[in-house]
Amino acid sequence: MKLHVSPDIFPPRGHEAKRLSIVDSAAAVFCREGFAGANIDLIAAEAGVSRQTIYNHHGDKEKLFVAVVRDLTERCNAGIFATIATFPDQPGDLEADLIGFALRLNQNCICNRDGKFLRKLIQTEGERYPELFAEWREQGPGRTWPAIAARFARLAYGGYLTIEDPDVAARQFLGLVNAELQTTFMLGGSLREDEVLQSATNGVRTFLRAFGKRRSAASAEKQSALAGA
Amino acid sequence: MKLHVSPDIFPPRGHEAKRLSIVDSAAAVFCREGFAGANIDLIAAEAGVSRQTIYNHHGDKEKLFVAVVRDLTERCNAGIFATIATFPDQPGDLEADLIGFALRLNQNCICNRDGKFLRKLIQTEGERYPELFAEWREQGPGRTWPAIAARFARLAYGGYLTIEDPDVAARQFLGLVNAELQTTFMLGGSLREDEVLQSATNGVRTFLRAFGKRRSAASAEKQSALAGA
DNA sequence: GACGATTTAGACAAGAGTGTCTAAATTTGT
DNA sequence: ACAAATTTAGACACTCTTGTCTAAATCGTC
Incomplete structure (x- = not known):
């Protein structure tokens, strides 16, 4: 799956802004694809953030979903x-x-x-x-x-x-x-x-x-x- | 994931019975797990049928879903x-x-x-x-x-x-x-x-x-x- | 400008799932 | 009981994904 996505404008600035952007994009992707189908790389791309940042913030996929x-x-x-x-x-x-x-x-x-x-x-x-x-x-x-x-x-x-x-x-x-x-x-x-x-x-x-x-x-x-x- | 499942009674008899059983189990699994999360092996186990039989009947996962x-x-x-x-x-x-x-x-x-x-x-x-x-x-x-x-x-x-x-x-x-x-x-x-x-x-x-x-x-x-x- | 904290890209191992193939076993129709 | 069709178990290659790790880059702040 190709991941050419236009993130929200440009990479979000600041720690809190990133957290927000991650949760927002995750919501959209979980909705579209379901929990199993949701892809962390895709969430990261849509949030304009690297995958590692997501793991830094939320630990794992399940914790992200709960958040x-x-x-x-x-x-x-x-x-x-x-x-x-x-x-x-x-x-x-x-x-x-x-x-x-x-x-x-x-x-x-x-x-x-x-x-x-x-x-x-x-x-x-x-x-x-x-x-x-x-x-x-x-x-x-x-x-x-x-x-x-x-x-x-x-x-x-x-x-x-x-x-x-x-x-x-x-x-x-x-x-x-x-x-x-x-x-x-x-x-x-x-x-x-x-x-x-x-x-x-x-x-x-x-x-x-x-x-x-x-x-x-x-x-x-x-x-x-x-x-x- | 372990797959010890109790199929509907025992392996269904006959070509048409199998088709029925497959579609039924597939419906249940697609509902529970979503399309992405649905596992063909699990569907086969719940239908009391081998995985290959599912592919014989329906071709692939997507065609099975449509059916x-x-x-x-x-x-x-x-x-x-x-x-x-x-x-x-x-x-x-x-x-x-x-x-x-x-x-x-x-x-x-x-x-x-x-x-x-x-x-x-x-x-x-x-x-x-x-x-x-x-x-x-x-x-x-x-x-x-x-x-x-x-x-x-x-x-x-x-x-x-x-x-x-x-x-x-x-x-x-x-x-x-x-x-x-x-x-x-x-x-x-x-x-x-x-x-x-x-x-x-x-x-x-x-x-x-x-x-x-x-x-x-x-x-x-x-x-x-x-x-x- | 310098320092500490955060973020990034990329590589990586481990695991899981799809779809194919084969040869053997079983069922079905006659 | 025989022949054809179907089903089965298992191995297999391939892809995709998760979560970890590292070293470099960037950011925020003083």
Whole structure:
């Protein structure tokens, strides 16, 4: 296999910059090729670093892989919690606000580079490292789902929604909002922004039909006026 | 790596039986280890067959992989269409019938061995074989989604549902019905039957809150009586 | 500019996996 | 039971990869 690769601009400067570059490139290669197929030489080339440097930093392939997953989990979680902080607790236009939230969640946490990589690594190598991914499960869905559920409970308590089980509602919200992206997710492709918007819009509309308070005549009119989008 | 494996009972008898056994074992190993990590010797051992027989049948590793995916796609599609044929076109109890349908879909097509394997192969190796998986996309979601959408359109036309866009409704139905299984899906784990039932039940209830006709007092009563499940 | 730490290129041994080949054993059809 | 086809075990050449080692080059800092 030839290794003519264009590294990120030019060799990264500084110890920490190299560490970063290595983990980044390793994430990409582990995703593309799987753990077994990932080639340290290729990672080194893509990182713009010599192979020995990788061994200096991380010891061996397995430790490098663990570092990659830990890194991705951390960054993704940070992104998700930052986005949850923007949840519309006192919505003006509930539909528009929820669509905005769903959009931010998708664009910043699920469809971005880190999100795609983490998802793929979990899918492909999850069974090989049970403890590592149990950790992800606790730190990821185990913390983010309840956080989102709590926000929906608050909306229900505030009279904006009619919800029996906030945990179920939260999971269904996520399911609806991504309903039209599943196939693309599976193939790891990139999503156009308008596809994400479309799926979020359709998902939120259905969510509100199920859990929203009965609409007034005025908002029903507005709803159907917008329906052609 | 040691290869003391218990093959399926004892060496399979007959030419066709061997072919079957090879493809089956190959599917399992490709899923567990990824394409690069899959070991022909291991596949041979699990299939209860010598390595040379695999080369006699399939030529090389790549052709074997393609044969595996084609086989899985075909079997899964058959299962899905068989299940779609059981869609409740003239429902007695709409909620119960849709839950039953969702359950059959999940148990027979999505959570079964073939479904899990095919999903994982698409996720892990989809980008390596664009044409192969484009074919899957056309034959799979490209045919099954419209088929399901058509059934929902029929329900709407029959006055059982209020749906604007049957395609959207179909995708959302699938999203809702699997909303609670996503994490387990990602880690490739097996699902207990009651988890699948719970997710299907919750999903169908929400689906009907969004798209069902306004409930009569009687059915509203029944609904809330069942809500404690 | 000089010093210590880090990085680099390249060679290297060891191991693993693919795909081929052979001759012997086994199965299948008749 | 015989002949043809298939399967088997094992050896084999070849390639690729990991991880180590070395000596030279480069970097950061004073």
